[in-house]
Amino acid sequence: MNDMLMIGGVSFCSRFILGSGKFSLEDTKKVIENAGVEMATLALRRANVGGEENILDYMPEGITLLPNTSGARTAEEAVRIARLARSLGCGDFVKIEVIHDSKYLMPDNYETVKATETLAKEGFIVMPYVYPDLVTARALRDAGAAAVMPLGAPIGSNKGLLTRDFVQILIDEIDLPIIVDAGIGRPSQACEAMEMGVDAIMANTAIATAGDVALVAKAFRLAIESGRAAYLAGLGRVLEQNAEASSPLTGFLEE
C-alpha cells in the first residue's frame, strides 16, 4: 500500500517525528533506528558546530533534519534562527516555535503566523507549532505553512490528547498534514491520535523519560503504524448509549 506522508513536496514512509532535545546524544542513533523515523528535530540552540557534544554530529546519515526555533520569543527571532539553521546546512525544513511564556511554554500563535509568512516566502518548508485553533490554522495555511503542528497537552506533560476535539476540527477543515506535537506520553495515546486521522506524531519527553528509551521508541513506532492502519481501514461502528431501534423509523415512506 502506498501510504506516504507528504510535507512540502517531500514524501516520508514514517509518520513518527522524533524530538531530540531531551535524551542523551549517544542514544540518538539507536532511538532513531528503533523508532524507524526519517525526520528528527534539532534545537538550533543546541548546535555546537565544531564544539563539544554537538547534536549535529550524532544525527545519522539520511535523516531529514527539522531544525526548530526554540528560544525564540518573537516572529523576528524565529526568522533569524531559521535563517541561521539554513546557513549551517540544516536544509529547508523548519519547525517554528515562538514561546513568550516561561512557565507553561505555550506557543504564541500570532507571532507564529507572522514568522510562517516570512519564512514560507523565503522558500522554507514551514511546520509551525501552535495551540490548536482553527482560525490560526487557516491563517497558517494561507501564509504558506507545509503542515500544522497542534499541541495535544502542555509540553512535557505526557497527558495525551487533551485537545482532542480541537485537533479533530483541524483534521476536518485544514488540508495540510496535521501533526500532534506535544503532550503525547504513551504509545496508546499516539495510536488513538492516529486513529482519529492525525497525519503524524511528534514526541520527545515521552521517550526521554522512559526507562528504556530504545524500546519505548519501538513501541511508539508500532502504535503509530497501528493507529494509521486503523484509520485507513475505517473503524467499525461503535454504538453509543442506546441501541438503535429494530424497526426503521422511515419505513412509512411509500417511494
Place this chain on the structure above:
Amino acid sequence: MERKKTDHMAYLPDMDVIDSDMMEQVLRQMNDYDYEQYTSASVQAALRKDSLSVEDFAAMLSPAAEAHLEEMARRARAETARFFGNSITMFTPLYIANYCENHCVYCGFNCFNKIKRGKLTMEEIETELRTIAATGLQEVLILTGECRGASGPEYIGHAVRLANQYFSTVGIEIYPLNVEEYRYIQSCGADFVSVYQETYDTDRYDEMHPMGTKRIYPYRFYAQERAILGGMRGVAFGALLGLGNFRKDAYAAGLHASLLQKKYPHAEIAFSFPRLRPYINNAKNNPNDVGERQLLQTMLAYRLFMPFAGITISTRERAGFRDNVIGLAATKISAGVSVGVGGHGEEAKGDEQFDISDPRSVDDVRSAIARRGMQPVFTDYVRV
C-alpha cells in the same frame, strides 16, 4: 563615636525607582510566613497536587517537610526530567575584578578585608576567555566586586563584548544597575543577570551591610525587574542561606521570582543556592544553620514550586552533593572554577571571594554528568 548609618530602605540619588509593589508583597508575605504551622498532612496534601501554590511551596520549606524528603525528591526528579529531559548545562564563572566599596560583614571581598585586589585589563580578560573557551565551554558568567569606580558598567560592557566573541551565552553577576545600564550591557552581548538579595530580612540586611551602595535594600530587590525592563532575557534569584532565617529567605526568593514571572511571563527564571561557608570574617556568623539536608530540601521545594526554572549548583558544595543533585533538582553546574580574579589563563591577580569545595576540571565534571546517564550540554542558547 559611632557613625550614623544611612537609611537602608531609602534610595540614593541616581538610583532608578521603578513602578512596582513587588517588594511590599514579598515582605508582607514573608513576615506572615509561619513555617511551624505546617504538618505532615499539609506536606502530603501539597505533594498530591498537580501544581503547587505559594501555600504549598511554604509547606515544602517547613520543618514538617524534612520527614518527606524522599517523596519530594522522587517527584522533583520527575519534574526536572519533564522540563529539562536529562540535559545538564555546563558553565564557568570568570571574576574580572574584586575591588569593592561595600562592607558586607560575611564576604571575602569586603572593603576592609586585607586581601589582594585586582582588576584584569582587556588583554588579560581576552586571555582568560580564550583559555576557558579552549575547554569547550560555551557559557561564561562575568563577575566583579561591587565598585562602580574600579569596575564601572563600561568596563564590564567591554568585557562582555569580548566574551560574546568566544561564547554563545554570557551572563553577568555584578552590582545592581539602572535600566539603561542593563540595556547597554545587553547590547554588548549579555542576556542573563544574577543578583542575590543575600537576605530578604530587612533588619538583618541592615546589620550585614553597614555601608556602601549595596546597603540600599530596595535598589537591590528591584534589580531583576530593572534587568528585564532593560531587555535582559533571564534573571536569577537567591539568598545567601544561613545569613538570616533560611526558611523565610528561601520562601521570599521563591515568591519574588514567581511574582516577577507573573508580571513578565517571558522572563526566564533561575535560582542559585549559596549557603554560608568559611569566610575570613565568619566568627560572628553561624555557618552551620543550613546543613546539606536543609539545602536539599530548599532545592527540592523550588523544583516542585517552579518546575520550569533553572537551578544552578554552586562549587561551594562538595562534588558528591553536586553530582547527586543534578537531574534531581539542579539543571546547571559550573566546572573548572577559579574564584580569584582571573586564574584560568594566568596566575590570579586578586584573592578569592570564598573557598570552593569542588575544584574539578571541565572534563572531570562532564564525565561525572555522563556517568550518571545524563547529557552534558555546552550550548543551550542562540543569540540572534
